Amino acid sequence: MALSGIQIYKLLPQTNCKECGFPTCLAFAMKLAAKQVELSACPYVTEESKAQLAESAAPPIRLVTLKSNGYEVKAGNEVVMFRHEKTFYNKPGLFVRIQDNETAEAIKAKVEPAEKYIANYVGIDLFIDGFAIESTTGSADQFAAALSAVRTVSHRPVILISQDPTVIAAGLRLWMVNAP
Numbered sequence: 001m002a003l004s005g006i007q008i009y010k011l012l013p014q015t016n017c018k019e020c021g022f023p024t025c026l027a028f029a030m031k032l033a034a035k036q037v038e039l040s041a042c043p044y045v046t047e048e049s050k051a052q053l054a055e056s057a058a059p060p061i062r063l064v065t066l067k068s069n070g071y072e073v074k075a076g077n078e079v080v081m082f083r084h085e086k087t088f089y090n091k092p093g094l095f096v097r098i099q100d101n102e103t104a105e106a107i108k109a110k111v112e113p114a115e116k117y118i119a120n121y122v123g124i125d126l127f128i129d130g131f132a133i134e135s136t137t138g139s140a141d142q143f144a145a146a147l148s149a150v151r152t153v154s155h156r157p158v159i160l161i162s163q164d165p166t167v168i169a170a171g172l173r174l175w176m177v178n179a180p
Helices: 005-011 025-033 047-057 104-116 140-153 165-177
Strands: 064-068 071-075 095-099 118-121 124-127 130-134 158-161
Touching (some): 005 025, 064 158, 130 140
Antiparallel strands (some): 064 071, 118 124
């Protein structure tokens, strides 16, 4: 969680040396809280304070990157939770959920139009970033068949969903052996 300027000030040496380029440590702390300066600008900060300040400056959610055949979707690594606080740097990914309880033809019929979908909204092209394949049957064979059906139509990133990790592992093994 981000610290306020006063909380940061309490961790600084409070020498008001001006070597950081600011007239007081409080002014430096306020700029640090606003993420407008780097902590390294203060030559007298202790290692303990550096560790505590670095931990508070870390984003609350780690960066997760999904890549597949030239497509890439990033999520996380944001330092804010609400849009009005600051700009989001990674747009949210849009994924279509596909369940493995349908035939390969039915899955392909869903994936094909989603693969081609593009909508322009206020100058921004919106498109499907990938597919989330869910195991509802608990069968590794059906899960692998669903994954294979999606992959024959699209090479966008996929998210694999199952209550049982062994279904995902077995499904992946079957799909890797039979990959198109």
